[in-house]
Amino acid sequence: MSLVIDIADAVVAELSIGAFSQSIAAERMVLPEFGLEDLADLRVTVVPKAVEISGSTRSISQYDVQIDIGVQKKLGKDLDAEVAELCGLVDEIADFLKRRSLADAPYAAWVRSANEPVYAPEHLAEQRVFTSILTITYRAMK
Numbered sequence: 001m002s003l004v005i006d007i008a009d010a011v012v013a014e015l016s017i018g019a020f021s022q023s024i025a026a027e028r029m030v031l032p033e034f035g036l037e038d039l040a041d042l043r044v045t046v047v048p049k050a051v052e053i054s055g056s057t058r059s060i061s062q063y064d065v066q067i068d069i070g071v072q073k074k075l076g077k078d079l080d081a082e083v084a085e086l087c088g089l090v091d092e093i094a095d096f097l098k099r100r101s102l103a104d105a106p107y108a109a110w111v112r113s114a115n116e117p118v119y120a121p122e123h124l125a126e127q128r129v130f131t132s133i134l135t136i137t138y139r140a141m142k
Contacts, residue, residue, distance in 0.1 A: 005028075007138050007140070010102035012027065021085075028048075029047060042071070044070070045072070050066040063141070064111065064139050065138045066137050070134075074128060074129050083124070086132065094136075098113060108138040117132065119132050
C-alpha cells in the first residue's frame with residue numbers, strides 16, 4: 001500500500017490502544033464528510049494529508065508524512081465548557097502520539113504536531129459543531 005496510507009492506519013491502531021478522558025473510535029477515511037446527525041457522537045477521523053520527499057543520501061530519500069486527525073462533535077448549549085473539554089481531548093491525543101513509536105509502522109518517527117485550527121469558529125457559529133484538526137508529521141527513510 002501507499003506509505004501515507006500505511007502510516008495513517010498505524011496511527012488509527014495506536015489511538016485504539018490509548019486511554020483518553022473520552023472514549024474514541026478513530027477511523028481512517030479519505031473523504032470525511034458528515035451530516036449534523038452523524039456528529040451527535042464524537043468523531044475522530046484520521047486522514048492522510050501530504051508527503052514531502054527530499055534527498056538524504058545518494059541512495060536514501062527522506063519522506064515527511066503528514067496525517068490529519070479531525071475531532072468533531074455537535075455541541076449542546078454550554079459551548080464554553082464543551083469546547084474546553086474537547087480541546088483537552090485534542091491535547092491528550094497530541095501528547096499520546098508525541099515521540100511515540102507506531103507499532104504498525106516502526107520505520108516512521110514522530111517529528112512534530114500542529115493543532116490548526118484549535119477549533120473552527122465558523123463551524124461553532126453556523127452549526128454548533130466543534131471541529132479541530134491535529135496534524136502529525138512522521139519521518140520515514142527509504
